[in-house]
Amino acid sequence: MGARLDEALVRASPSERAAPLPGDELVPDAVVVMDRAFTLPAPPADVWPWFVQLGRRRGGWYLPGWLERVVPPRGRALRHLEPGLLGLAVGDVIPDWGGRDATFTVAQLEPGSHLVHSSRRGAIRLSWCIALRPAGGVPEGGTRVHLRLRLGGVRRPWVGEVGGGALDLLTVAGLAAGLRERLVGGSRSPVTGGGSPVTGGGSAGTGGGSTGTGGGSTGGDVGGRA
Numbered sequence: 001m002g003a004r005l006d007e008a009l010v011r012a013s014p015s016e017r018a019a020p021l022p023g024d025e026l027v028p029d030a031v032v033v034m035d036r037a038f039t040l041p042a043p044p045a046d047v048w049p050w051f052v053q054l055g056r057r058r059g060g061w062y063l064p065g066w067l068e069r070v071v072p073p074r075g076r077a078l079r080h081l082e083p084g085l086l087g088l089a090v091g092d093v094i095p096d097w098g099g100r101d102a103t104f105t106v107a108q109l110e111p112g113s114h115l116v117h118s119s120r121r122g123a124i125r126l127s128w129c130i131a132l133r134p135a136g137g138v139p140e141g142g143t144r145v146h147l148r149l150r151l152g153g154v155r156r157p158w159v160g161e162v163g164g165g166a167l168d169l170l171t172v173a174g175l176a177a178g179l180r181e182r183l184v185g186g187s188r189s190p191v192t193g194g195g196s197p198v199t200g201g202g203s204a205g206t207g208g209g210s211t212g213t214g215g216g217s218t219g220g221d222v223g224g225r226a
Contacts, residue, residue: 009173010038010172010173011036012146016146021114022108022114023107023116023118023148024127026127027150027151027152029152030151030152031157032149032151032154032157034147034164034165036146036169038144038172039142039143039145040135041138041140043134043142044112044133044134044143047132047143047145047179048112049081049086050183051115051132052085053082053088055096056095056097057095059082060075061097061171062174062182063174063177064180067178068178079182088109088115090107091105102121103119105117105119107127112132114131114132116128117129123155124154125152126152127149128150129150130145132144132146145176
């Protein structure tokens, strides 16, 4: 079946969950915090551009090929790096899958290190940090990816923790598997692969955003991700 969707493969360690990350200060009163982490078989410099182009109407939400087969071609994420999508800067606004008018704003960006998105959905304030660091034990170097979604102003925190947490787990597991395929397959040419940088790259019924940012909402309490 190819790359698996496995909870253990995206589980953050206790030390990762306890560590401060860039963007934590954007939602200091967060009532829901979701940490996911996984290791990719490529150095941070190679992983970074895939996260820069991630998002709705951009590179899409990466999924493994076996799962993308059920997604219409126009809805599949890119399998190559698109030069026109790699110029992300602080202040840029990215459409999100959390609703027709849902967006993320790039709040912090340090190439090869971290990317922080922020958003407000009604009373809900959220931040999503993508942090990269070198990972040992991987031939030719690897990357440990740590994703943290922080939510403040949630009316029913338990809905976010249970329902939103399950959705977050599925979308991030799909993202991790999809990224591994792209990195191992060496799909870096802008003339190969599926999807469209304009329309494309949703996910198969998961809304693809995490923490896509997790895409969609859970009872109106949890927003999607870029």
